[in-house]
Amino acid sequence: MTGQSIIDRFAALLGPRGVITDRDDIAPWLTDWRGRFHGAAAAILAPASTQEVAAAVALASELGVPLVPQGGNTSMVGGATPPADGSALILSLRRMNRIRSLSPDDDLAICEAGVILSHLHEAAEVVGRRFPLSLGAKGSATIGGLVSTNAGGTQVLRHGTMRALVAGIEAVLPDGSVFEGLDALKKDNRGYDLRQLLIGAEGTLGIVTAASLRLVPAIAARAVGWAGVRSPADALALLRLAEARLGDSVEGFEIIADDGLGHVLSHIPGARCPIATRAPWHVLIEVDHADMREPGPAERLEDALAQALERGIAVDAAVAANEAQAQAFWRIRESLSEAERAQGPALQYDISVPVARMPAFMVEAADAAERAFPGTTASSFGHLGDGNVHFHVRAPRGTADGPAWIARQGQAINAFVHDAVVAAGGSISAEHGIGQMKRAELGRLSSPARIAAMRAIKAALDPRGIMNPDKLIPRAGEG
Known part of the structure; x- marks a missing residue:
C-alpha cells in the first residue's frame, strides 16, 4: 500500500x-x-x-x-x-484527557493518558486530596508519559516513584487487545504483574490509555527551609537528623552545589539566596503535615535546623516566613535546569547511586571529570534521599558552538560518567528513562542476562516490532 x-x-x-x-x-x-x-x-x-x-x-x-x-x-x-x-x-494521547473519576474516600483518581499533571493536581485539591508527584514540566507532562517512564520528581523520598503511585493500568497491547487492569486491588496474585511491566516500558510494550493513581490527604501546613553545608556528607548527616526529628513528614530534601545556585542567581530574574552566608553546598527541605492538630511544621523544622547549626552540620539556615517565600525557595530548585542551559553548553546526566555513596560520588566524580577533560567544569544537584544525582559537565568557558563540542566530546564523557556510576553500584537512568539517547550505553553496561530478558519480553509481546521502535531496547551489537 x-x-x-x-x-x-x-x-x-x-x-x-x-x-x-x-x-x-x-x-x-x-x-x-x-x-x-x-x-x-x-x-x-x-x-x-x-x-x-x-x-x-x-x-x-x-x-x-x-x-x-x-x-x-x-x-x-x-x-x-x-x-x-x-x-x-x-x-x-492528548485528546484522551478526561479524569474519569476522583474519589476522596478511596484516595484514587482514574485518569486518561492525556491528562496534564497540573490539571490532576488542581482537581485533587478541590476534593481535599493531592497527587504527590511534581516536577518542572508539570504544566505539559501527561499521565501516560509519566507512567511509561516511571517518573520521579521531588517527592520520591516520602511517596516513591510512579511505580508506587500507580494502583492500576488500562493499556492497549501491540496486537490491539485491551489490558483492563484499572482495579486498584491491594492483593492480586494472578501471576506476572503486567501493570509493573508496562510502567517504565517507554511505550515499547503497549500504549497506556488510563491509570488508577493513589492520592494522599491535602497538606494542612508546610514549612520550607534552606541550609548551607560544607559538603554532601554534611547534607546527608542533616537528612538523617531531620528524619530522626521529623519522621516521615520530611517530603522533600534537595542538595545543590553552590555554583548551581550561582547560575540561578545570575540568570533567573528575582532569584535571591535564602541565607546570608554562602556555603559550598545547599540543602532545600520541605516538611508537610496533613493534620493541623500536630505541632506546627515550621516550629519543628526550626528546631531541627537549630540542632544542625549547634552540631556544626550546617553553617547557616533559614525557614521561609510565608508561602511566597517558600515558593521562592522552591523556584531556585526548579530553575536549575533553565539556569544551566543559560550558562552554556553542557552534557547532563540523570543517574542514581546508593544513598550512602552519593556524597562521595558528587565530589569525586566531578573532580575526576574535570581532570580527565581539561577546561570543563562539573557539578551536580539532586534528590539526596533517593540517591538521584543530576550531574552536569559543562563545556570550557567561551565555547561558542555547543552542538559541535558535544559531537566531539560527548561519547567520551558519556562513557566516563557512566563507568563511574556503574563502579559506584548505580544506574545510568534514575528518572528520565533510556529512550534513544541512552540505549547503546544500556547495552554496553548491562549484564547479558538483563538485555536477553528485555529482548525476549519485547519479542513476545511485540513480535512485529511496531511499538516505539529503537527506544529502550539495545540493538544487536549494543549489548
Missing part, C-alpha cells in the same frame, strides 16, 4: 479529527524537548478513546506500521521522537 492509502485507512477509523497531516501542525512534535533528536512522520494519529486506540493499533499491526506514542513530548532522552526516516506514525 502507498503512504497515502495507509493514512486513508487510519482516517476511516478515527475520523477527520483523528488524523493530522498538516506539516505545520506536525512539526512541533518531531523534535524532543531538548532539541537533540529530530524525526519525521507523515501523520499524527489522535484517537479520542481507548476503543479508538485499540482499533488504530490493530490496524498498525495488520499493516506493519510502527507507532510512536506521545503525550506532552517532554522526554529528556528522545523517547517520544519518531525515527528520522519517517517510517513511523505518531500516536498522540
Whole structure:
C-alpha cells in the first residue's frame, strides 16, 4: 500500500479529527524537548478513546506500521521522537484527557493518558486530596508519559516513584487487545504483574490509555527551609537528623552545589539566596503535615535546623516566613535546569547511586571529570534521599558552538560518567528513562542476562516490532 492509502485507512477509523497531516501542525512534535533528536512522520494519529486506540493499533499491526506514542513530548532522552526516516506514525494521547473519576474516600483518581499533571493536581485539591508527584514540566507532562517512564520528581523520598503511585493500568497491547487492569486491588496474585511491566516500558510494550493513581490527604501546613553545608556528607548527616526529628513528614530534601545556585542567581530574574552566608553546598527541605492538630511544621523544622547549626552540620539556615517565600525557595530548585542551559553548553546526566555513596560520588566524580577533560567544569544537584544525582559537565568557558563540542566530546564523557556510576553500584537512568539517547550505553553496561530478558519480553509481546521502535531496547551489537 502507498503512504497515502495507509493514512486513508487510519482516517476511516478515527475520523477527520483523528488524523493530522498538516506539516505545520506536525512539526512541533518531531523534535524532543531538548532539541537533540529530530524525526519525521507523515501523520499524527489522535484517537479520542481507548476503543479508538485499540482499533488504530490493530490496524498498525495488520499493516506493519510502527507507532510512536506521545503525550506532552517532554522526554529528556528522545523517547517520544519518531525515527528520522519517517517510517513511523505518531500516536498522540492528548485528546484522551478526561479524569474519569476522583474519589476522596478511596484516595484514587482514574485518569486518561492525556491528562496534564497540573490539571490532576488542581482537581485533587478541590476534593481535599493531592497527587504527590511534581516536577518542572508539570504544566505539559501527561499521565501516560509519566507512567511509561516511571517518573520521579521531588517527592520520591516520602511517596516513591510512579511505580508506587500507580494502583492500576488500562493499556492497549501491540496486537490491539485491551489490558483492563484499572482495579486498584491491594492483593492480586494472578501471576506476572503486567501493570509493573508496562510502567517504565517507554511505550515499547503497549500504549497506556488510563491509570488508577493513589492520592494522599491535602497538606494542612508546610514549612520550607534552606541550609548551607560544607559538603554532601554534611547534607546527608542533616537528612538523617531531620528524619530522626521529623519522621516521615520530611517530603522533600534537595542538595545543590553552590555554583548551581550561582547560575540561578545570575540568570533567573528575582532569584535571591535564602541565607546570608554562602556555603559550598545547599540543602532545600520541605516538611508537610496533613493534620493541623500536630505541632506546627515550621516550629519543628526550626528546631531541627537549630540542632544542625549547634552540631556544626550546617553553617547557616533559614525557614521561609510565608508561602511566597517558600515558593521562592522552591523556584531556585526548579530553575536549575533553565539556569544551566543559560550558562552554556553542557552534557547532563540523570543517574542514581546508593544513598550512602552519593556524597562521595558528587565530589569525586566531578573532580575526576574535570581532570580527565581539561577546561570543563562539573557539578551536580539532586534528590539526596533517593540517591538521584543530576550531574552536569559543562563545556570550557567561551565555547561558542555547543552542538559541535558535544559531537566531539560527548561519547567520551558519556562513557566516563557512566563507568563511574556503574563502579559506584548505580544506574545510568534514575528518572528520565533510556529512550534513544541512552540505549547503546544500556547495552554496553548491562549484564547479558538483563538485555536477553528485555529482548525476549519485547519479542513476545511485540513480535512485529511496531511499538516505539529503537527506544529502550539495545540493538544487536549494543549489548
